[in-house]
Every structure is written in C-alpha cells, then in structure tokens.
Amino acid sequence: MNGITIILISAVVLIIGYLGYGRWLAKSWGVDPKALTPAVRMEDGKDFSPAQRFSVFAHQFSSICGAGPVTGTIVAMMFGWLPVLLWVLIGGIFFGAVHDFGALYASVKNNGKSLGQLIEKYIGKAGRHLFLAFSWLFCCIVIAAFVSMVAGTFATTAAADGSVDFAKSYAGGCAGTISILLTFSAIFFGWACRKWDLKGVAKFLCALVCIAVPFALGMVFPIYLNATGWIAVVTLYLILASAMPIQTLKTPRDFLTTIMMVAMIACAVLGIIALGINGQATITAPMVVSSETLDALAAKGNYLFPVLFVSVACGALSGFHSLVSSGTSSKQISNETHMLPVGYGAMVLESFVGVLAIVTAGIMFGDMNTAGTGALNAGTASTPFQIFAAGVARGMELMGFNATFATVFMTMNVSALALTSVDAVARIGRTSWQEFFYETNDAASTSAEQAGARKVLTNTAFSIAVTLVLGIALCFGGYLNIWPLFGASNQLLGGMTMITLAVFCKCTGRKGWMLYVPVAFLLVCTFTSLGMSIYGCWTAVAADQSFAVIATKGLQLVVAVLIVILGVIVAYSCLKELFTKKAGSIPDEKPEWSELGRKHVEESKHDVAVDTKTEVTA
Numbered sequence: 001m002n003g004i005t006i007i008l009i010s011a012v013v014l015i016i017g018y019l020g021y022g023r024w025l026a027k028s029w030g031v032d033p034k035a036l037t038p039a040v041r042m043e044d045g046k047d048f049s050p051a052q053r054f055s056v057f058a059h060q061f062s063s064i065c066g067a068g069p070v071t072g073t074i075v076a077m078m079f080g081w082l083p084v085l086l087w088v089l090i091g092g093i094f095f096g097a098v099h100d101f102g103a104l105y106a107s108v109k110n111n112g113k114s115l116g117q118l119i120e121k122y123i124g125k126a127g128r129h130l131f132l133a134f135s136w137l138f139c140c141i142v143i144a145a146f147v148s149m150v151a152g153t154f155a156t157t158a159a160a161d162g163s164v165d166f167a168k169s170y171a172g173g174c175a176g177t178i179s180i181l182l183t184f185s186a187i188f189f190g191w192a193c194r195k196w197d198l199k200g201v202a203k204f205l206c207a208l209v210c211i212a213v214p215f216a217l218g219m220v221f222p223i224y225l226n227a228t229g230w231i232a233v234v235t236l237y238l239i240l241a242s243a244m245p246i247q248t249l250k251t252p253r254d255f256l257t258t259i260m261m262v263a264m265i266a267c268a269v270l271g272i273i274a275l276g277i278n279g280q281a282t283i284t285a286p287m288v289v290s291s292e293t294l295d296a297l298a299a300k301g302n303y304l305f306p307v308l309f310v311s312v313a314c315g316a317l318s319g320f321h322s323l324v325s326s327g328t329s330s331k332q333i334s335n336e337t338h339m340l341p342v343g344y345g346a347m348v349l350e351s352f353v354g355v356l357a358i359v360t361a362g363i364m365f366g367d368m369n370t371a372g373t374g375a376l377n378a379g380t381a382s383t384p385f386q387i388f389a390a391g392v393a394r395g396m397e398l399m400g401f402n403a404t405f406a407t408v409f410m411t412m413n414v415s416a417l418a419l420t421s422v423d424a425v426a427r428i429g430r431t432s433w434q435e436f437f438y439e440t441n442d443a444a445s446t447s448a449e450q451a452g453a454r455k456v457l458t459n460t461a462f463s464i465a466v467t468l469v470l471g472i473a474l475c476f477g478g479y480l481n482i483w484p485l486f487g488a489s490n491q492l493l494g495g496m497t498m499i500t501l502a503v504f505c506k507c508t509g510r511k512g513w514m515l516y517v518p519v520a521f522l523l524v525c526t527f528t529s530l531g532m533s534i535y536g537c538w539t540a541v542a543a544d545q546s547f548a549v550i551a552t553k554g555l556q557l558v559v560a561v562l563i564v565i566l567g568v569i570v571a572y573s574c575l576k577e578l579f580t581k582k583a584g585s586i587p588d589e590k591p592e593w594s595e596l597g598r599k600h601v602e603e604s605k606h607d608v609a610v611d612t613k614t615e616v617t618a
Contacts, residue, residue, distance in 0.1 A: 001282070001283045001287065002276060002281055002282060002283070003272050003275070003276065003281040003282070003283055003359040003360075003362065003363055004272060004273055004276040004281055006085065006283070006355065006358070006359050007269060007272060007355060007356070007359055010085070010088075010089060010352065010355040011352065011355075013089050013093075014089065014092065014093065014348045014351055014352055014355075015348075017089075017092070017093035017094075017097070017348060018093075018097075018344060018345060018348045021093055021094065021097075021098075022097060022101070022340055022344040022345070022348070023340065025098060025101065025344070025514070026101070026339070026340045026344075028510070028511050029105060029505070029510050029511070030510070031336045031337055031339065031340070032336050033335060033336060033337045035336055036591065036601065037050070037108055037333045037334060037335065037336060038107075038108060038111050038112035038330065038331060038333075038592070039051070039112070039330075039331050039332050039333055039334055040334060040597060040600070040601065041111075041591055041592065041593050041594070041597045041598075041601070042111065042112060042331075042592055042593065042594045042597050043594055043596045043597040043600060044594050044596055044597075045245070045247075045596060046245050046246065047246060047328070047331050048112060048331045048332075048594065048597070049246065049247050049251075049331065049332055050332065050333075050334035051251065051332040051334060052199075052334070053334075053335070053338045053341065053342070055251060055254075055255060055332070056329055056332045056333055056334075056338060056342050057258070057338075057341055057342050057345065057346060058254045058255045058257075058258035059250070059251055059254040059255075059328065059329060059332060060100075060104075060324060060325070060329045060342050060343070060346040061254075061258055061261065061346040061349060061350065062253075062254040062257040062258050062261060062416075062420040062421075063254065063324045063328070063329075063420055063421055063424035064100070064314065064318065064320070064321045064324055064346060064347070064350060064421065065261065065314070065346075065349075065350045065353055065420075065421070068312075068313040068314020068315060068318055068350075068490075069314050069315040069350050069351070069353040069354035069357060070353070070354075070357045070384050070385060070388050070414060071149065071384040071385070071483070072311050072312045072313040072314060072315050072354075072483075072487065073088065073312055073315050073354045073357045073358050073361070074357055074358075074361045074384040074387060074388070075311050075384065075483065076307070076308050076311040076312045077285060077358065077361055077362070077365075078289070078297060078302060079288070079289055079294070079297070079304055079307075079308050080285070080286045080287050080288035080289045081283060081285050081286070081287060081358050081361075081362045082287045082288055083288065083304070083308055084308065084312060084358055085355065085358055087308065087309060087312055087315075087316050088312060088315045088316050088351050088354045088355060088358070089351065089355075090316075091309075091312070091315075091316025091317050091351075092315070092316050092317075092347060092348060092350070092351030092354070093348070093351075094514075094518070095316060095317040095494075095518045095522075096314075096316050096317035096318065096321070096347045096350075096351065096494075097343075097344040097345075097347040097348055097351075098344075098514065098515070098518070099317055099318075099319075099321065099322060099347075099494055099497055099498060099501075099518070100321045100322065100325050100343045100344065100346065100347045101325075101339065101340065101343030101344040101347075102343075102497075102498075102501040102504075102515070103115060103321070103322035103325035103326045103343070103497055103501065104325035104326065104329055104330055104333070104339050104342065104343035105339055105343065106118055106326070106500075106501055106504045107325065107326035107330035108330050108333055108336065108339060109508075109588045109589070110588065110589045111589050111591070111592045112330050112331045113326070113589075114323075114326045114327045114431070114432075114435065115131070115135070115322050115323060115326045115327070115497060115500065116128050116131050116132040116135060116432065116435050116436075117435065118326065118500060118504065119131045119500055119570075119574075121586070122500065122503045122504055122507055122577065122581075122586065123500065123503065123573050123574055123577050124573065124577075126573070127570060127573040127574065129436060130566050130569050130570050130573070131496065131566075131570050132432050132433075132435050132436040133436060133566055134493070134496070134563065134566040134567060134570060135323060135428070135429075135432040135493070136429055136432040136433050136436065136467065137489075137559060137562060137563060137566070138319070138320070138489050138490070138493055138563070139323075139425050139426070139428055139429030139432060139467065139471070140429060140467060140470040140471040140474060140559075141471075141474060141482065141485060141486050141489055141559065142320060142421075142422070142425045142429075142471075142486060142490075143238070143422060143425060143426060143429065143467070143468065143471030143472070143474075143475065144471050144472070144473075144474030144475035144482050144486075145475070145482045145483055145486040146418045146419075146421060146422040146425070147231060147234050147235070147238075147422060147471065147472065147475045148231075148475040148476075148482065149384075149385060149418050150230065150234055150415055150418045150419060150422070151227045151228075151230035151231045151234060151475075152227055153172055153175065153385045153386060153411065153414075153415050153418075154172045154173070154175060154176035154179075154225070154230045154415065155169075155172060155225065155226050155227040155229075155230055156169040156172070156173070156224045156225065156226055157169045157172075164224055166224070169222075169224055170222055170404070170408070171389070171404075171407045171408050171411045172411060173222030173223050173224045173225075174218045174219050174222040174408045174411070174412070175218070175408060175411040175412040175415050176218075176222070176223050176225070176230060176233070176415075177214075177217070177218035177221055177222050177223045178214050178215055178217075178218030178219075178408075178412045179412070179415060179416065179419055180223070180233065180237070181213075181214035181217055181218060182210075182211070182214045182253065182256065182257075182416075183237060183240070183241075183249070183253070185210040185211070185213065185214050185256070186210070186249055186252045186253035186256055187248060187249055187252070188210065189206060189207060189210040189252045189255070189256060190247060190248055190249065190251065190252030192206055193206070193252065194247075203255075204259075207255060207256055207259055208259070210256060211256055211259065211260060215409075215412065218408075218412070219405075219408060231472065231475065231476075234419075234422070235468060235472055237419075237423070238422065238423060238426040238464075238468060239464055239468065241423035241426060241427065242423065242426040242427040242429075242430050242464050242467075243430075243460055243461070243464060246328060246332075246427075249423075250328075250423065250424070250427070251332075253420065253423075254420060257416045257419075257420045260412070260413050260416050261353075261413065261416065263413065264392075264410065264413035264414065265349075265352070265353060265356065267392055267395075267396055267409070267410070268356045268360065268392045268395075269356070270395065270396075270399060271391075271392045271393075271394065271395020271396050271398070271399065272356075272359055272360070272363070272392075272395055273395075274395045274396075274398040274399050275363065275394065275395045275398060277398075278398050280363070280394075280398075281359075281363060282363070283359070283362035283363060283365070284362065284363065284364075284365040285361065285362040285365035301532060301536055303532075305525070305528075306488075306525040306526070306528045306529040306532075307484070307529070309491065309525050310484065310487035310488045310490070310491050310525065310526065310529045311483070311484070311487050312354070312487075313486070313487045313490050313491070314350060314354075314490075315350065315351055315353070315354030315357070316351065316354070317491065317494050317518075317522070318490050318491075318494060319489075319490050319491060319492065319493025319494035319495070319496070319497055320421075320425065320490055320493065321347065321494075322493065322494065322497040323425070323428045323432075323493075324424055324428070325343055327427075327428050327431060328424065328427070328428075329342060329343075356388075357384075357388055360387070360388050360391035360392060361384075361387055361388070361391065363391060364387055364390065364391045385411070385414045385415060385418070386411065388410070388414055389407060389410035389411045389413075389414050390407065390410075392406075392410045393406035393407045393409075393410050396409070396410070426464070426467065426468065426471075429467040429471070430460065430463040430464050430467050431463075433457075433458075433463040433466060433467055434457075434458040434460075434463050437450070437454050437457040437458050438450065438454070438458060439454060473551075473555065474555060474556070474559070476551070476552065481552060481553075481556070482556065484529065484532075484533055485530075485533050485556055485559065485560055485563075487529070488526050488529035488530045488533060488563075489526075489530070489560075489563045489567075491522055491525060491526040491529075492522070492523070492526035492527070492530065492563070492567045494522055495518075495519055495522030495523045495526060495571065496567065496570050496571055496574060498515050498518050498519045498522065499515075499519050499571060499574035499575060499578060500574055501515055502515040502516065502519060502574075502578055503574060503577050503578050503581060506578065506581055506583050507581050507582075507583075507584070507585050507586035508584065508586060508587060508588060509583055509584035523571060526567070527564070527567070527568075530560055530563060530564050530567070531564070533556070533560050534557060534560045534561060534564065537553045537554070537556050537557035537560060538557055540553040541553050541554050541557060
C-alpha cells in the first residue's frame with residue numbers, strides 16, 4: 001500500500017465526518033449565534049477572555065495535540081497499521097470529536113463551568129469531588145508521560161566511551177534550546193499584539209519573526225543536557241506556565257505553536273508525496289500482524305483488546321481534551337458558532353496528524369528493529385517523536401532541504417506538540433486541585449475568597465507544587481512504562497465525560513443517544529486495561545522489592561488502584577443519574593456577568609449605536 005493513497009482516503013473521510021456528522025450534531029443540540037458567551041459576559045482579564053476564532057482554535061488544537069497522536073499510533077502499530085488507522089478514523093469522528101465538542105458546548109451553555117463543576121450540577125457534590133480527585137491524578141499521569149517524552153527527545157546521546165555524541169545529540173539539543181527561547185518569544189508576542197492591537201497579516205508576520213528568531217538562535221547555540229537535566233528545565237517551565245495569566249503566555253504560545261504545527265503537517269504531507277515520487281512511500285509495516293505475532297504479543301500482556309484502543313489514545317479519543325474544552329477554551333469562545341470548528345474541528349485535525357504518524361512509521365518500518373520498539377537500526381531515533389521527525393525529514397531532504405535543518409525543524413515541531421499540552425495539563429491539574437477544595441461550585445471562585453485551611457490548599461503556588469511533585473516523581477519510570485496507565489485512565493476520563501454529557505443532554509431536553517455506544521465501549525475497554533495494569537504492576541512488585549521497582553511500579557500500582565476506585569464510583573453515580581433524571585428537568589443556566597464583561601458589552605453597544613447614527617446622518 002502506498003502512503004499517499006492512505007493520506008488521501010483518510011483526509012476525505014475526516015472532511016466528510018466534519019461536514020456531515022459534526023454539523024448535524026451542532027444543529028441537533030442547538031447553536032445560537034446571537035447569544036453572548038461566558039467569555040464575553042464574564043470577562044475578567046485572567047481566565048475569561050474573549051478571543052478570535054482562530055486564536056481559540058489555536059489554543060484548543062495546540063493543547064490537545066500532544067504526544068498522543070504520534071506516540072500512541074506508533075506504539076499501537078505492533079498490531080499492524082490497518083487496525084490503528086480504522087480506530088483513528090472511526091474513533092476520531094464518532095467518539096473523540098463528539099466528546100471534545102460536547103464538553104465545550106456543555107461548558108459554554110453553563111457559564112463556562114469546568115467538567116468537575118458540571119458534574120456537581122448534574123450528578124451531585126460528592127460526584128464532583130470524586131471526579132476532581134480523579135482529574136488531578138490523571139493530570140499527574142499526563143505530566144509524567146509527556147515530560148518523560150520531551151526529556152527523552154531533547155536528551156544527549158552517549159558515545160561508546162560515555163562522552164556526549166554531539167553529532168547524534170545536535171537535533172535534540174537545538175530543539176530544546178528553541179523550546180526554551182519560544183517561551184520568552186511567546187510572552188513578547190502576546191505583549192506586542194496587545195500593545196499595538198495586531199491583527200490579520202501584521203499579527204501573522206510578527207508571529208513568524210517570533211518563531212524564526214528562536215529557531216535561528218537554537219541552531220547556533222544548542223544546549224546539551226541529559227534526561228534528568230531536561231526534566232528539571234521542563235519542570236521550571238511548567239511552574240511558570242501554570243501560574244501565569246492565560247493571555248500572557250498560554251494564548252500567544254498556542255498561536256505560535258499552531259503555525260508551527262500547520263507547517264509540520266504541510267511538510268509531512270509534502271514530504272510523503274516527495275517520497276512517493278521517488279518510489280519510497282511504500283508502507284513496509286504489516287497491514288495486520290500474523291496470528292503467531294498476536295500470540296507472542298499476548299504472552300507479554302499486549303492483547304489486541306484493549307491495548308490497541310488505549311494505546312492510540314489522543315489520535316482517536318482523549319478524556320484530557322474535555323479538561324481543555326471545559327477548562328480553558330470555553331472561557332475564550334466569543335461566539336457560539338465557533339464551537340464546532342474549535343471543538344469538533346480541532347479533534348478531526350488531530351486525527352489527521354495520527355494518520356500522518358501511521359504512514360510515516362509504516363514507511364520507516366523497514367529501518368526499525370522490531371515493530372513497536374521505537375528504535376531505528378541507524379541509531380538516529382529512539383522515541384516515537386524521533387521516528388516521526390526522522391521519517392518526515394527524509395521527505396524534506398528530497399524536497400531540497402538541508403538534512404540537519406530538516407531534522408531539527410521536525411524535532412522542534414513534534415516536541416512543541418507535547419510541551420503545549422503539558423503546560424495546559426499542568427494548569428488544569430492545578431485548577432482541579434483548587435476546585436476540589438473550593439467551598440462553592442462557582443466558575444469564578446478564587447483562592448482569595450476561601451478561609452482557613454482552604455485558603456492554603458487553594459493557593460496557586462501550593463496547588464502547582466503538589467501537582468508537579470507527583471507528576472515528576474512518576475515520570476522517572478519512563479514513558480513506555482507510564483503510557484499504558486496514561487492511555488487507560490485517559491480513555492476512562494473520556495467515558496466519564498461522555499456519561500456526564502448524556503446526563504446534560506437528557507436534563508436539558510437535548511438528544512443524547514449518540515453518546516450511549518461510546519460510553520459502553522469506553523467503560524468496558526478502560527476498566528479491562530486498568531485491571532491488566534494493576535495485575536502487571538503487582539506481579540512486578542511481588543517479584544522484586546528493590547527501591548527502583550517500588551518507586552516506579554509500586555507508585556504506578558497505587559495510582560492505578562486509586563484511578564479504578566474513583567472511576568467506578570463516578571461512573572456508577574453518573575449512570576444512576578442518567579436513568580433517574582427526567583428529560584428537560586434542568587434548563588441551561590441563566591447568564592452570569594462580571595463588571596468588566598458588562599462594561600465592555602455596554603461600550604460595544606454604544607459604539608454600534610454611534611456608528612449606525614453616523615451612517616444614517618451621512
């Protein structure tokens with residue numbers, strides 16, 4: 001099978017899914033273009049901040065399109081490329097995009113409430129606290145997986161004598177330097193856009209400069225650190241990113257990284273076409289592995305069900321996306337019509353990234369030691385990110401790009417996928433911890449409004465510290481060890497989100513039947529996978545009680561057991577409410593306002609009235 005054919009067919013399927021199923025879903029639930037969104041009404045200059053459609057799309061896409069669509073698809077190809085491709089396409093259209101759009105939609109219709117707050121409204125206060133505990137634990141797992149992935153990609157490669165192999169470490173060192181510089185560049189970009197009110201072409205050109213300068217400097221001054229050193233650097237970045245107001249760093253960085261990601265997608269497509277023209281785009285990976293291979297994989301605990309579905313993760317469905325949709329994106333939507341491209345469209349595009357990863361790894365398969373190991377014979381790649389970067393760089397070389405430039409460019413871009421997700425999840429983990437201890441269910445609650453111990457527990461610095469301590473502790477187990485736990489808990493979160501959306505639809509008199517099959521499948525799949533993870537960790541600890549095993553497998557065992565307990569309770573509470581709640585019993589919330597939001601709306605109305613009067617007079 002030729003990789004170009006797979007890309008073309010997949011693109012057509014995803015576009016039809018967006019235009020057909022996505023638009024039907026939006027029409028079924030109802031979108032009001034004249035309604036004032038929470039971002040407009042409740043503007044506070046921090047979390048609630050109305051933004052242009054592309055800016056919100058950029059935030060959503062760059063936050064959700066992390067390590068998952070590249071790592072998950074490549075790891076899952078141990079079963080063959082066809083099962084992975086089918087799940088990415090079917091799951092992306094009917095599971096993931098519905099999930100993301102639904103979480104965004106429900107939040108916008110409820111004054112920007114996060115998923116935890118929505119659960120309290122429709123399920124109950126106990127359900128909210130249990131979910132927030134689950135959400136916080138899950139965020140720690142995501143931090144562990146993504147930080148480990150980024151650190152491994154940036155880390156130096158040792159030569160035979162133990163010294164740094166600068167030739168093999170150059171791409172990672174450059175990408176790491178560029179990522180650091182992009183943080184400061186993003187802050188400057190955000191400041192420049194606000195100061196000079198940059199829009200359109202001017203904003204785009206400024207963004208290109210803010211990307212090009214760090215890239216040029218990073219190519220000249222690469223930083224060489226081992227994995228531990230990069231873990232420390234990324235941790236410092238997360239402290240900064242999770243504490244800053246969203247419009248200071250997160251929003252402008254998302255704009256920059258979205259441009260980078262679009263460039264990455266374009267280079268991947270054009271690179272594969274170039275490989276095809278040169279006769280090098282044939283998929284060398286097996287379409288479906290043999291029964292003997294399946295038996296061998298099963299003997300190691302890698303069963304087709306559920307491992308395939310939880311491994312692919314973000315490429316088809318990710319519960320983490322609901323935290324972004326309801327936690328940050330819903331507070332930036334300036335018009336309800338933007339919800340479809342932001343919620344549904346961003347997920348469809350992420351599924352396409354997953355398709356590109358499948359094709360790239362399929363082409364590179366001939367150079368891989370073993371399916372699913374993530375290692376190349378040439379020694380040029382060791383993580384799925386590096387496999388993807390190396391594969392696309394081959395195509396870019398055929399297009400005339402310098403080999404070193406192409407490798408650094410792709411390594412930088414795929415690493416940006418993970419970094420923009422991990423800073424979003426660090427912020428969400430922090431807010432989940434804070435919401436757990438907030439006394440009220442108000443979306444605008446703050447630490448300053450709390451008293452006694454709650455004031456300390458909800459303090460931003462304290463919340464960041466407890467979140468990062470557990471997340472970084474877990475990351476030392478390595479991304480391959482933490483990935484199955486991440487995938488299972490991620491899909492379980494998606495299942496709980498789907499149940500909550502089903503309750504929301506029933507309570508508000510909307511259609512919710514399209515959510516029932518995904519809910520059933522996800523719950524069965526994820527609880528099976530978590531049970532397997534618990535058994536595997538328990539077996540490892542029972543066989544070896546050394547500090548290294550207890551610190552990795554033992555800690556994962558504790559987290560997995562807690563995830564299962566919390567998941568069962570929350571799922572039971574949600575299902576109970578789904579069957580007992582009366583249709584149309586809880587209408588959408590009445591609009592809430594902030595002083596700043598009301599002021600800006602009144603000013604906008606006044607400006608419109610003045611303009612109308614001027615036109616009439618003229």
